[in-house]
Amino acid sequence: MGKILSFGELLLRICPDIEGNWLKENSLPFYVGGAELNVATALALWNLPSAYLTALPENMLSEQIVKYLQEKKVDTSSIIFQGNRIGTYYLPKGKDLKNAGVIYDRNYSSFSELQPKTIDWDAVFSGVSWFHFSAICPAINQNIAEVCEEALKAASEKNIFISLDLNYRAKLWKYGKQPIEIMPKLALYCDLIMGNIWAANQMLGTDLDQHLLEAETKENYLEHAAKTSEAVLKAYPKCKYVANTFRFGEIGIEYYTTVFTDGKLEVSEEYKAEKIIDKVGSGDCFMAGLIYGLYKKLPVKEALEFATAAAYGKLFIESDATNMTVEAVKRTIKNGQ
Secondary structure: OOEEEEEOOOEEEEOOEOOOHHHHHOOOOEEEEOHHHHHHHHHHHOOOOEEEEOEEOOOHHHHHHHHHHHHOOOEOOOOEEOOOOOEEEEOOEOOOOOOOOOEEEOOOOOOOOOOOOOOOHHHHOOOEEEEEEEOOOOOOOHHHHHHHHHHHHHHHHOOOEEEEEOOOOOOOOOOOOOHHHHHHHHHOOOOEEEEOHHHHHHHHOOOOOHHHHHOOOHHHHHHHHHHHHHHHHHHOOOOOEEEEEEEEOOOOEEEEEEEEEOOEEEEOOOEEEOOOOOOOOHHHHHHHHHHHHHHOOOOHHHHHHHHHHHHHHHOOOOOOOOOOOHHHHHHHHHHOO
């Protein structure tokens, strides 16, 4: 098996507190992340051959970040250096976040200025057997959507396994296209599609059964997951696996997941907690866990349990990426919490 290449924008997450004390203290916590990078760093931590493709400006800050990633055993050899800035976003922390949403500062970033027909995909995909991206990439602008399609065509020609995370970011789809106009043609290339029943509806046009959703029961959600998964597999014949996550709660959490393959819905153990620390990156960790399990050719149910435990564990880690080892994830599975 070759390298697992994750493609997406590296972001700096800046976290002002909701009360505004950062102004008095002259201090802003920040984390290096981005959905696809969170996957890449998790896979590297779990000793898989993980590589990462993004675009960064050629300056001292980028040099430090690349060195940081290399120390985490992420292959950075495909990173493109161009443009003038690294994308950032602000996500407040504090007691009352109801009116405090994410603030993006990504316009004119090095990644957002990538152009079609400028990347040597033969070189990028050398030694690669798995390609991962998310719906965040084509949400940035039309050029990035075209770069994604270009990458998928090249990866498919080389029989590279392709995974897609249906991350929906309403604040990013601002260039005149809706997800439903872009995502279906990208999903046609994918072997594994992960998201939830609402994201699949928004991005791939699957139906939402309001009769099932009204009851808000686990049994109904699982029935809907099976229906949505079957619809995705029918619409996208190349796809072999459809994964759904279910995460409920604001302060606490109720969390379980599914994978549908070979006509069967596998359901994970359910995890509950009264309080969590950081939701950012949990879905990325689930995606990484699925990639880990399938790459290692684990039974599907075992891969699902690993991914679910890894995602749940990430909820108690204050950063974008996980720091849980394989052994720590397995302990979570054993303990059931």
